[in-house]
Amino acid sequence: MRKSLLLLSLIFVQYFNSQFRNSLYDENQINVSLRGGLDFPSYDNQTKYIDYKPNLNLGISADYYFNWIGLGIDADYLSNKPKNSYPTENLYLGAAKLSNPTLTENNIQRYFFGIGPNFRWVINDDMGVTFKLKGGISNIKGGETSLISANGATNYNLNFHNGYDVKSVFSGKGEVEFNWFFSENIGLNVGGYYLQHFKTNDIVTNGNAAGYIPFTSNDNQNLISPANAEIRTSVLDHEIHSVGVFAGLTFRFPIKEAKPEYNLNVVAKDKETGLVLPDTFIELYKDGKRNYLARTNAQGVAFFKNIKPENYEIRGKLNTIELNSTKTNKSEFVKNSTIRKEISTDSDKFYVKGQVNICNSKNPLRDVTVVIRNNETEIVQEIKTNIEGKFYFKADKNSTYNIYGKKGNYFSQTETVTSKNVDRSNTLFLNLQVCMEETSCGKPINLKNIHYDLDKFFIRKDAEAELNKMFQFMKDNPNVKVELASHTDSRASDDYNKTLSQNRANAAVEYLVSKGIDKARLKPIGYGESQLLNKCSNDVDCTEEQHQTNRRTEMKVICH
Missing domain, CATH: 2.40.160.20 (Porin)
Structure with a gap:
């Protein structure tokens, strides 16, 4: 003891x-x-x-x-x-x-x-x-x-x-x-x-x-x-x-007279909408070195009490997003009083708040590398999710982004977020949900956005993004072999659908091979209309949306 x-x-x-x-x-x-x-x-x-x-x-x-x-x-x-x-x-x-x-x-x-x-x-x-x-x-x-x-x-x-x-x-x-x-x-x-x-x-x-x-x-x-x-x-x-x-x-x-106090309050807000920004980290820098750090409260205010009066650069960071900085002058500080400064966001940017979860659940995924592609400028950036599966980035006005995640043996769906036709004076945050599935052995995963022209089997431009994501998955997991399966709806004959789906699966494989994936790791199969997901078999009256459910491309890891 x-x-x-x-x-x-x-x-x-x-x-x-x-x-x-x-x-x-x-x-x-x-x-x-x-x-x-x-x-x-x-x-x-x-x-x-x-x-x-x-x-x-x-x-x-x-x-x-x-x-x-x-x-x-x-x-x-x-x-x-x-x-x-x-x-x-x-x-x-x-x-x-x-x-x-x-x-x-x-x-x-x-x-x-x-x-x-x-x-x-x-x-x-x-x-x-x-x-x-x-x-x-x-x-x-x-x-x-x-x-x-x-x-x-x-x-x-x-x-x-x-x-x-x-x-x-x-x-x-x-x-x-x-x-x-x-x-x-x-x-x-x-x-x-x-x-x-x-x-x-x-x-x-x-x-x-x-x-x-x-x-x-x-x-x-x-x-x-x-x-x-x-x-x-x-x-x-x-x-x-x-x-x-x-x-x-x-x-x-x-037992002695109190020292004079110099206080500073910093308000973080969006200048365009007037929205205050809680949980923003505010830092005071002098000569390139951080002297003080505080976090804004629910009203968007960070308090710095009894600090040394100096010429400070005030920087702000909302998660991974940096705000526009401002400055204080040493002469602004008055003994036993508080000065007020405001730090704001970029009025020409939107802020995307993203969340990555395991598909069909509310379970977040941490340490996911989120790939963000600006479809207008073709600039690509990568961001990691935090412990709560969240990520943040600045989005330009009048822009559309394709977004997906990378993490080990997880496969991510590609999502799209756009700032086009959104009024910046009313909106600061754009919300986005991305889901990822674990590619366990033999489990089929539906590839979204793999579309073909009617009765055709060549890879369209809008399908390349999804196949590129599959290419990245196979590149990140070099020992994995994958079955790539194509399915049709029940319309047309069974033999025709079988041939069409096989050709479509072959085309997807050839695209991945052209990107550098070993063909021996890919197994194309056309199932035609043999594995429908609903009741829409031959001679059953169904809506176009119901038929679309059956027209799909799937991948699954081949079991050893």
Whole structure:
């Protein structure tokens, strides 16, 4: 336990030293805390049938803080009462029943006085967490316990411990305390502690320190054996441990005039629509180095409190999208006041919010490489999805994008998003959903947008994007072999549809071979109308949409 406390204190020192400098907590300051709570003791005095009950703890501390580190003194009063677990009914000596025993249980009073360092983690002006280490001395008195019963004129001390009378024993204490100040000088505290008293001696009276008379229980009788009494005659050099929880009041007193504050609020919004932008990271840069970072709240505002007045460049980032930057001038900052700046998006751009899920589910896919192709400029960019399967990018006005994902053995559908005929003054975000399917062995996956002219089997230009996606999948998975299947609807003869579908499957394979895929990895099959997905067989009246469901091209990984 002592090694753990030392290691924990070193971690706190390093962490606090590197992290926290802030407002009122930066001032030299005195804190006085009053607290009360519950103490849970453990006495290692090897006394059988005697335990100790949780009871009261009261304390006061005074702490002087230089900023994040301080020095404090603690005074604690702790009271515990012994708890006898030896039987008190149906006691017998042979066949003779003993009288009802007399139980004496005296409280143990402990007084701790300690001094040591404090380390603070400042959350904001009103909240902070403090880790305290204290070393000192304790006075421990009381705890005499005895259970006495009689058989005629003979008294039997069934169970006893003489307690403590220790004037000063070295003790150590570790404490974690949370403070919330509801006014500038008064706050609430809650926390917990671990207290240890080292080398504590109990009392030896008339050559005895503690002991008990063994007993056996039989037929609801407790038969004692005085001849076998277990008596400890020597002082036991042992430890006492305590853990506890507390709550109370803390009073803080700055001992020098507060430093002047310079504050900055930055609003992130879309200039075109006036829409505020929550969860935008705002950064303050000076000479190319980031000095401060904050995040906008639900109202699109980021707060920078008590910063150094400088010439800053204000940059903003909404997920992966950078906003237009702005600047502050050192002369704009006024002592103990707040200046306001606004950072906005590009009015000539739309912002696409994309989501990648596993098809037919709400399960997101992280670390997907999303391929984005501008159909007007033919510029291609790639973005990774985050842990929630989300991705973001800027979209030009009057543009259309084809978008699909790449990830291991997943196959992505190609989706389209467009900013054409969308009023930028009313809309900032374009929403997009992309789904991906895992290509498990033998599972057919429908390739969307593979269309052919009537009675033709050559690959049209609009089908190349889907086949290019399949090319990328096979390139990313070089050991995979794939069956490429073409299906028709039930119209025309079975033989004609079989031949047409085989030719279409062959054409798709030849296209992939022309892109560099080994033909041995591809197996074209034309199923004609033999694997309809609905009831639309020969001579069944169906809509064009129902027939379209059956006209499809599928791929599936060939099982080894």
